[in-house]
Amino acid sequence: MTANFERVFGQKKPVIGMVHLGALPGTPLYDPALDLVATARADLLALQAAGFDAVMFGNENDRPYEFKVDTASTATMAAIIGALKSETTVPFGVNVLWDPMASVALGAATGAAFVREIFTGTYASDMGAWTPDAGAAMRYRNRLGRADMAMLFNVSAEFAHSLDQRPLPDRARSAVFSSVPDAVLVSGQITGEAAALSDLEAVKAVLPDIAVMANTGVKHDTVADVLSIADGCIVGSSLKVDGDTWNAIDPDRARDFMDRVRAVRG
DSSP, X not given: OOHHHHHHHOSSOOEEXXXXXOOOTTSTTOOTTSOHHHHHHHHHHHHHHHTOSEEEEEXXXXXXXXXXXXXXXHHHHHHHHHHHGGGXXXXXXXXXXXXXXXXHHHHHHHTOSEEEEOOSOOEEETTEEEOOOHHHHHHXXXXXXXXXXXXXXXXXXXXXXXXXXXXXXXXXXXXXXXXXXXXXXXXXXXXXXXXXXXXXXXHHHHOTTSEEEEOSOOOTTTHHHHHTTSSOXXXXXXXXXXXXXXXXXXXXXXXXXXXXXXHHHO
16 A cells, blocks of 8 residues: 555545535536535535545536536535535545546645546546546646645546556556556446446456555445455445435435444454
8 A cells, every 4th residue: 555545544444435515606507506515514424423434525416527627616616625624524535527637736725635536548438538647637736735645546437438448457557557546446337336346356456555446336235345355445326315326415324334344344
């Protein structure tokens, strides 16, 4: 594990709960009647009460997604996080979909412990040709004085198909060599859909010394199997009312999930 990963999460297999913000101002689904801070607060407090190791603030509802988000979106996310920071008792991360530079800027501005994004690769996606620049993002992080902020690289992009035809384990191993992430994330095809256990196994087999995490679709009845392979996971949809990505966190589902995690970790 990298020093940044261990500093943020320690030795245990961390479970990160998602705080999905409501659609932000200027995006097509924005609802001015929705109190963005209040809804985020309710989800944050439910995750912390359930015992999640960390939380991550993301703008999943800013659909259709963009590669370069409006400055207002990043500023609004910073305002929400700032309003909740005194109530945040666990390490937190950020993700501004699907903009690596905005994600790094938001993380640096808010004091986030980690940032998640698609930092490497070339993809055909619902949003068009996808060509992130890990070198620019990491140099930006360091220029902002946040070399300590862990970088979590999703190497199997949602809503997309890799144009690099190397097998996923080869792409993951290459990304670690070329771009020095603090963790590698393996995803399903879209938000809420599971990464194949075979993909997790294959990536972990070639990266024994780097944290490999399941990024999507981890459910109550699969978390034990996932954590038997992966070094942690990120979970959102499974914790929501009725398991629906766009609903609020269900405190009972969140507690049950972490009860199962604790049973696995011992």
